[in-house]
Amino acid sequence: xxxxxxxxxxxxxxxxxxxxxxxxxxxxxxxxxxxxxxxxxxxxxxxxxxxxxxxxxxxxxxxxxxxxxxxxxxxxxxxxxxxxxxxxxxxxxxxxxxxxxx
Amino acid sequence: xxxxxxxxxxxxxxxxxxxxxxxxxxxxxxxxxxxxxxxxxxxxxxxxxxxxxxxxxxxxxxxxxxxxxxxxxxxxxxxxxxxxxxxxxxxxxxxxxxxxxxxxxxxxxxxxxxxxxxxxxxxxxxxxxxxxxxxxxxxxxxxxxxxxxxxxxxxxxxxxxxxxxxxxxxxxxxxxxxxxxxxxxxxxxxxxxxxxxxxxxxxxxxxxxxxxxxxxxxxxxxxxxxxxxxxxxxxxxxxxxxxxxxxxxxxxxxxxxxxxxxxxxxxxxxxxxxxxxxxxxxxxxxxxxxxxxxxxxxxxxxxxxxxxxxxxxxxxxxxxxxxxxxxxxxxxxxxxxxxxxxxxxxxxxxxxxxxxxxxxxxxxxxxxxxxxxxxxxxxxxxxxxxxxxxxxxxxxxxxxxxxxxxxxxxxxxxxxxxxxxxxxxxxxxxxxxxxxxxxxxxxxxxxxxxxxxxxxxxxxxxxxxxxxxxxxxxxxxxxxxxxxxxxxxxxxxx
Numbered sequence: 174x175x176x177x178x179x180x181x182x183x184x185x186x187x188x189x190x191x192x193x194x195x196x197x198x199x200x201x202x203x204x205x206x207x208x209x210x211x212x213x214x215x216x217x218x219x220x221x222x223x224x225x226x227x228x229x230x231x232x233x234x235x236x237x238x239x240x241x242x243x244x245x246x247x248x249x250x251x252x253x254x255x256x257x258x259x260x261x262x263x264x265x266x267x268x269x270x271x272x273x274x275x
Numbered sequence: 276x277x278x279x280x281x282x283x284x285x286x287x288x289x290x291x292x293x294x295x296x297x298x299x300x301x302x303x304x305x306x307x308x309x310x311x312x313x314x315x316x317x318x319x320x321x322x323x324x325x326x327x328x329x330x331x332x333x334x335x336x337x338x339x340x341x342x343x344x345x346x347x348x349x350x351x352x353x354x355x356x357x358x359x360x361x362x363x364x365x366x367x368x369x370x371x372x373x374x375x376x377x378x379x380x381x382x383x384x385x386x387x388x389x390x391x392x393x394x395x396x397x398x399x400x401x402x403x404x405x406x407x408x409x410x411x412x413x414x415x416x417x418x419x420x421x422x423x424x425x426x427x428x429x430x431x432x433x434x435x436x437x438x439x440x441x442x443x444x445x446x447x448x449x450x451x452x453x454x455x456x457x458x459x460x461x462x463x464x465x466x467x468x469x470x471x472x473x474x475x476x477x478x479x480x481x482x483x484x485x486x487x488x489x490x491x492x493x494x495x496x497x498x499x500x501x502x503x504x505x506x507x508x509x510x511x512x513x514x515x516x517x518x519x520x521x522x523x524x525x526x527x528x529x530x531x532x533x534x535x536x537x538x539x540x541x542x543x544x545x546x547x548x549x550x551x552x553x554x555x556x557x558x559x560x561x562x563x564x565x566x567x568x569x570x571x572x573x574x575x576x577x578x579x580x581x582x583x584x585x586x587x588x589x590x591x592x593x594x595x596x597x598x599x600x601x602x603x604x605x606x607x608x609x610x611x612x613x614x615x616x617x618x619x620x621x622x623x624x625x626x627x628x629x630x631x632x633x634x635x636x637x638x639x640x641x642x643x644x645x646x647x648x649x650x651x652x653x654x655x656x657x658x659x660x661x662x663x664x665x666x667x668x669x670x671x672x673x674x675x676x677x678x679x680x681x682x683x684x685x686x687x688x689x690x691x692x693x694x695x696x697x698x699x700x701x702x703x704x705x706x707x708x709x710x711x712x713x714x715x716x717x718x719x720x721x722x723x724x725x726x727x728x729x730x731x732x733x734x735x736x737x738x739x740x741x742x743x744x745x746x747x748x749x750x751x752x753x754x755x756x757x758x759x760x761x762x763x764x765x766x767x768x769x
Contacts, residue, residue, distance in 0.1 A: 182456075189449055196442050205438055212445035219452035229459040236403050236461065240448065243410045247441055250414050254421050254433045261427050267438065270431045273507040 181222035188215035202255045202265045206248060213244045281339035284346050287328040287354060288394055294320025295387035302380025310379045314369040317383040321362050321390075328354055336767040342462050344398040345534075345767035352614060352763030353397035353530040357523045360621050361390050363738065364519040367629060370734045372636050373513045374422065382422060386519075389415040393523060397530035400538065400767060402451045402461040405531060409447070409495065412524055413440045420512040420520070432511025439494065439504035447491020453484035463538040464769045470553050471542065481553050485540065492535065495528030496595045499569040506576075509588030514635060517584065518628030521591040526617050529598060533610060537766060541605055548605045559603035566603070567699050570596025574706045584631055584641040586710060587624075590667060593707060594620055600700055601685045604693065607764055608685040612678075614760045619678035619749065623666040626742035630660045633735050643717055650718035655736060657718050659743045664711040666746050669704050674749040679704065 188211050195208030217237045224233025259265050276284075298317050305312045328351070336347040365386065368374060374382065392411030399405040417440060421433025455461055457477055458469035470481065493501035509517045540558060541548040550558045573593030580586040598616055601609035633656060634649065635641055650657030666675035679700075686697045749756055 185452075192445070196438075202434060202438070206441070209438075209441040209445050212442070212449060216445070216448040216452040219449070219456060223452070223456035223459075227456060227459060229455075232403070232461050233455060236451075236455065239403060239407060243407070246414055247410070247437075250417055251437045251441060254417065254430070254437050257421065257424055258430045258434050261425070261430050267434065270434055272427050272431055273435075273510050 178222055178226035181218060185215045185218040188218065200266050200268050202267050205267065206251050210244060213240055216240065276337060276339055278340055284331065284337065284339055286331045287324050288391065290320070290324035290327040291387060291391045291394065294324060295384055298380060298383050298387060311369055313380045313383055314365065317387065318362065318365050321358065321365060325358050328358060336765060338400060338767055343401045343404045344395065345400045347767040348763045348765045350398040350530065352760065353526055354394055356526045356617055356621060357390060357393045360519065360522045360625060361386065363625055364515055367632065367738060368515045371515055371632055373515060373632065377422060385415045385418055393527040396527040400463045400534065402455065406448060406451060409444060409491065412527065413444060416520060416524060419516045420508050422513055422516065428511040429513065432508045435504050436508045443491050443494035443501060446487045450484040450487030453480050457481060463535065467539045471551065473553065478553060478555065482556050485556065492528060492532045496525050496532065497592050498565055498595055498599060499572045499592065502592050505592055506585055506588045510582060510585045514584060514628060514632045518625050521624055521628065522621050525595060529613060529617065533613065534766060536602065547607065550605060562599060562603040563696050566596050566599035567696065569599060570700065570703045574703050577710050581643055582641050583643060583646060583714060587627055587631070590707065591624065593703065597679065597682055597700060600696055601682050604685055604689040606685065606689060608688055610764055611760055612681040612685040614763060615681050615757065616678035618756055619674040622742050622746045623663050623675055626659065626739060626746060627663040627667060629739055629742065630656060630663065643713065646714060646717040647721045659739050660718065661715050662743055662746060664714050668708045668711045672750040674746045676750055677753045
């Protein structure tokens with residue numbers, strides 16, 4: 174059983190790494206959001222795997238459900254902001270959005 | 276305590292929820308030409324909430340909703356701070372020209388939800404609750420920062436806010452997931468108990484989890500190196516929102532950070548608390564370095580700003596650094612100093628930002644250059660801004676001095692290992708003197724005394740006086756506030 178837990182954790186860690194990499198390197202706001210989703214889902218996978226294999230109570234599953242809901246809310250707000258940015262700037266490249274100086 | 280019983284202790288939260296619903300309904304049926312009506316309802320709702328909050332003052336500690344939130348004097352203090360700053364900001368927005376042409380109903384509704392999120396942030400003693408609260412506050416503040424839909428600067432600030440916010444909360448969540456896996460529970464106190472019996476081979480994972488969690492918390496209080504969003508968001512957002520973001524969520528972030536460190540990563544000893552040695556991570560040193568880097572970077576970059584609003588953004592980073600200074604100490608004195616400083620910081624920082632709003636309404640600029648001679652053109656405003664700048668520097672006899680005095684005292688009391696930290700704090704205060712006084716110099720040393728601008732208006736004069744009087748008086752007589760803070764030092768313990 175512990176063997177299968179470690180596989181899940183490995184997959185989650187890889188997902189997390191890919192997500193962080195995408196956030197760091199991508200310049201397209203939508204791609205960055207996708208990176209964030211990867212990070213959140215990596216955490217979800219951890220929660221569910223721990224709850225399933227760690228012999229723990231169901232709070233891990235509950236946590237994952239809440240995270241899914243919040244991820245949806247966050248994506249909605251972020252996409253609304255990006256659409257609005259596109260209306261004003263005609264780009265969703267985060268580097269071209271630089272009216273505010275560094 | 277189970278869910279039904281807990282509801283009676285939730286009166287202020289009920290008040291807030293009712294306020295949000297009423298604002299939503301009033302916004303639907305109100306007279307289309309009168310946008311202010313909503314704001315009046317909102318302010319009335321906040322006052323009712325404040326009364327409910329005062330009627331719900333805890334004299335002992337409890338945990339509500341099956342150990343999800345705490346009901347204790349500590350969280351009560353932070354709720355009062357959040358509500359006080361919300362009242363100021365709500366009233367100012369009602370009279371500011373900044374949001375002209377944008378719907379106010381939604382603004383107040385979002386503000387109400389954000390306050391609710393902060394109430395939960397300061398009370399949560401559960402990982403899930405803490406995450407939910409942080410996200411509620413973040414999601415609403417993203418929208419508020421980008422509220423000026425047609426302004427490119429506001430759009431951009433919202434974009435940067437949402438990207439950094441989503442990223443850091445993702446990191447924090449990943450840290451939570453490891454903490455949950457290691458301990459099998461999401462309750463702070465149970466996590467702490469499980470960590471103490473942890474197998475040393477898992478210490479590495481605890482270190483990774485703690486650092487990821489620190490990233491999430493550091494983002495909320497804009498500590499370096501998680502501060503990148505702060506200057507751009509503060510500059511681009513509507514100034515009233517900036518003023519709010521620099522005070523209320525920061526206070527809530529400090530509440531969460533203090534509670535988390537005290538509950539999870541510290542162990543009770545005979546005469547107080549000591550850092551637990553899980554993972555052999557030197558927490559006090561780490562936090563001390565975080566504090567030093569935060570205040571130094573904030574102050575040094577603030578020196579070369581050309582916009583007063585952006586300068587205040589960096590100054591708020593520096594102030595987070597000062598407050599962090601008292602965190603590694605882990606003593607009652609340290610928590611006392613942070614709480615006292617938050618009261619002083621609320622007054623002087625809101626005051627400074629409100630002056631920026633008044634000037635912006637008059638001359639449509641926030642550049643240092645345009646503050647030239649302002650002290651002569653608007654005499655009363657000039658005097659108040661000078662007072663706020665002195666207070667932010669920490670010069671006596673202002674509230675800022677008393678706040679800083681207690682911070683340094685708490686650090687020095689903790690022993691000679693922390694003397695260097697206090698010294699760095701003092702040096703930083705001296706650096707900050709330069710850029711705060713630059714505002715004063717701009718206002719008075721240049722310009723033509725003959726010219727006068729139309730004054731700030733009776734409304735702004737009274738709000739600013741309400742902030743300025745305590746800023747001055749608390750520098751001379753602070754015993755009542757000290758007493759209020761002293762009674763709020765009790766955290767929930769199972």
